[in-house]
Every structure is written in C-alpha cells, then in structure tokens.
Amino acid sequence: MSREAENTLLLLVGIATAMITIGGAFTRYVKPSMLPWLGLTAVVVIGLALVAMAVDIRRGVAHGEDGAAHGEHGEHGDHGDHGPHGDHSHRGSVAWLLLLPVVVLIFVAPPALRPQAFPPSVTAVSTDVLRREFPPIPDGRAPEVAVPEVMVRAAQDTAGTLDNRLITVVGFTLREADGVDLGRVAIVCCAADARLARIHLRGPAAAEAAALPDETWIRVEGTVITDSADGDSTSIPTLEVTKVTPIDEPANTYA
C-alpha cells in the first residue's frame, strides 16, 4: 500500500472513531464513560494522518512524485534527501486490514447486542461464598435499580436492602415459559464481555408486560419477593409488579 493510501486509511479510521463518538453509536460497543478517551483518540489519529499528508505534500512539491514508490515505509529520509533506506520488508499490504473497522463502524454500524445473542445456560451453583452486606439503595419512593444490580443483591445481599422496598427497574420484555421476564444486557468494559441479566415479573401488573411484544422497553415498579433468589445461581429473582410503563429505547441500551 502506498504511503498516500496509508494516510488516507489512517484518516478514515480517525473519522470513523469521531463519527461513532459524536453520533453516540459507541455506546453499542463500549461503556459511555469511554467518551472523552474516544474523542481524544479521534483527534490523535486524525492529527497523525493530517500531519503526514501535509509533510508529504510539501516534499512532493520539492522532489516530484517519484518518492512515492519508496514511501512504503513512510519514514522521513525516504524521499530523495537522504536516499531510500533500502530495507523494504513486506509490510505494505497489512494496512488494508484497517479498512475492516472503517467499513464496520461507518457503513454497517452493528446494532447493540440483543437477547438473541445469549443462549440459555442453566447451571446450579451456590453463590454462598459471595454473600455479604450491601450498602443501602437510594432513598425515595421508588429508586431506580439496574437489572444486574437487582440480581446480585437478591442473590448475595445479607443485609436485605431490597426487602419490602418499592423499586423502579428499566429493561426490555423477554417472554419465557411461565410468563414474562425483564431483561437487560450488562457490559463491564466492552461488548465482548456482555452478559444477559433478567428478573421474573409477576403480580398484579405483570399481565400488562406479558401482553407487550418481545423486546419492548418498559419501566416497572415493584417489590422483589424476599428469598426469591436464594443464593443459587440458577435462581432468577422475582419482582411483584405494581406498575408497567412502556418507554422509548434508551440511548445506552446496556446496563
């Protein structure tokens, strides 16, 4: 690949990074907290590409275009002045691979992970070893608690912070054999470490959620049934639902 094409590809990688950062699509792939770092990365990559292009244009004017063939290694000194280095290894073509993320990020823009990405896995294991006291959830009538947080607290909390507390949970509907679940995809770092978190919806308002099509985003209010997840990893906590409100899909679909 010529140096000119390498610089163009570098610029495209920077532009793709800037596009997903500004457009917000990056939250499909990584945590929202990566925003400033991705912005800086875009600036650095675009900057490197533009500097290299500017340098080449100045040299091109001074030395004519014949330097391009030696520019494979793209290092200063290749152009006339100091003579070509001569050790042309064959790294030229590998830079083409950078076209893949450019195409994926700009033109394909894969969607955020959906529940179909997660096959059912059932393994019963005691989580007793992880049991500890959790700090209390926020005050208020019905504080919002994330789906994975509800699962962890239901299974491992020895302080009973969810007992008899009305909470608000946001997620999408997921039908299962005996009713409807509230699901949310949880990521720690990037989409590669995603997990599907879910809680059962039961009680007076659960029928409303069950009537909705799969993967409808809803906000539910309810109380976790005490000991519905009893320290066994297969047990999914159950929420006694009192209110279901359909909502728009949030900008960041991950928890």
Place this chain on the structure above:
Amino acid sequence: MVSTLSAATARVWPGTTRPTVTMVPVAALKPAELSQKLSMPVLVAAMVAFALLGSTMRAAVDDSDALSTAGTIFAGVFVQALPFLALGVLLSALIAVFVTPDRLARWLPKRPAAAVLVAAAGGAALPGCECGSVPVARRLFGEGALGAAALTFMLAAPAINPVVVVSTVVAFPGQPQMVFARVGASLVTAIVMGLAWSRWGRTEWITRRLPRSTSGQGPRWLTFTEAARHDFIQAGSYLVIGAAAAAALHVVVPDWLIAHLAGQLLLGVLVMALLAVVLALCSEADAFVAASLTMVPLVPRLVFLVVGPAIDVKLFAMQSGMFGRAFAIRFAPATFVVATVSATVIGLLVLGGGG
C-alpha cells in the same frame, strides 16, 4: 455478577467479513509496484463500493443474529482497544525520540536478571492495556539485557497495573487472596519470560525492523509523528485480525464447555487458559468475567486472569506484526505455558486445591 448471566455466544458463525479488494492485473508492472501504484485508486473505489452497499450490508447484518453479534463484538474489542493503542503509540513515539538504545542501556542495570526486575517494576507502575504495551515494548527492544527487559515490561504492564488490581478487588469482594495470587503469578510469568529470553532468545527471530529512529535527520516533532504513525498503522492492522478472531471465536465457543468444569481442576485449568486466549478480553474487564463464572473453581479462574493479559489471539497477531512471525510463534506458546503453570502453582499455594 451471578452466573445465570450467560456468555455472549451464539450458535453459528458463517465466516469473517473481510474487505474484498480485487486488483486489476497489469502485466507490465511487478506485483509490489503494482499494488503500490494501484492502492490509492483501489481504496477510493472500495470506499465508494462500500458506501453504495452500505444499506444492503446493514440489512444482512441485522437479519442474522450471528452476524450482528459478531459485528458488535468485533467493534467492541476494536473500539475498546483504540484509546489504549493511541496512548501506546504516543508513548512509543516519545521513546523513539528521547530514549536511544544506548541511553536506555545506560539507565538499566547491566545484568539481565537485574534489568528484568527493574522492567517488571516499571510495568507494574504504568497503567496500560495490553494493546498499548506491544508497540512500546517494540520500541524499547534491543540487544541482550535490553530485549529481556522490554519483553518483561510488555508482559507486566497490562497484567499488574493499578487499574487491573482495583478491578480485580472489586470483582472478587472479600477474596483478597485472588488479587495477591493474580499479581504474583503475572509477575512471575513476566520475569520468567524475560529471563528465558536472555538465556535462549535469538535476535534473528525479530524479522520486523522498525524504521530507523534517527535524531540527526529532520526536526524532533517529525520523528515523533512518523514513529507514532508507523506504530499505529502496524499495530492497528494486527489488532483488526485479533478483534475479528475474538469475535468469530466468541460466537462459536459453546457454552457447555464452561458448564462442565465444576470440580475438575486440571481440565478446568486447561479450558480456562484456552478460553482466555480465544476470548481476548481487555485486562480491565476479565476479572468481572472470571467472577461471573461461579461454576468454575477459583484456580482455573486465576489461570484465566493470568493468561489473558499475557497472551491471547489479539496479542499474538500484534506481536507477529510488531516483532515478526518467527518471534511470535516461539514467544506466544512459551508465554502460554509459563503463565498457565505459574498461575496453577501459585493458585494451589494461595487459594488451595478446593478452590
């Protein structure tokens, strides 16, 4: 995390999407020259073609669960690594400008063993992801003790930096021995590999040459931007291979593999070590994934945490890009074995056989 949360896997994976670039044969030119001359027009044509095909490709990806999962995981691994790679190449460019091999040799202890220990301590202090440390290590690399120190740094920096330690503490609440075992086993791996290199390593395996970092030619800022540009393109291209491999393996590695590991120490160690290689998680997230695999005993999970930052498909691709294939095919398997063994031994000592 509770382990009902299931791993991001799906059943089928029909093949990696790869940009197809067709070259027009022109008999008069040699292939190398030809690809040089044609690369810019081909790039422009490819971008136009992809722009026109955009909606078709998007529809195809949306329709297939396997394709969209793989695409999202590819984008996840790549986008997550990008800032660390940028940081890494900026650091390696600074090294290219200010740290000449003889200057570094003057700073480091002469004896390889001492140099390796200094490098391990240096790696532990610097927060960084594995993707950033490969180009940095390549810049630091040199003859003798320098080479051993650079490789130790490469293995130590991502595995035992402050961010990783904190995330491991958070992921394994109430189990500080997990943190100590992880730091200890990673440190042992880095030091053993550094010493092994100074004993058995051969510089002729390093087939990839860096552009001469010359202080006499041109202004310093130009040396800096050219080094950063070179390292970004080189390491970034191989990161693409690694991210694509990780995405492909993510969707084909079956879940039952993990589900049957309860109580099987040796099998568990082997499977978790291989899983660390194929999943290519970033070292700041792997602790949470390991924590969620509650059905697996602690020692295999420790192996997962020690092997992952030291060697995985993404790192193997990047190492063969920055150092050369002859180096990577020797160094990567050796790292794998050393990391697995040291994590198992330290795990059994610190965590106990029962896990």
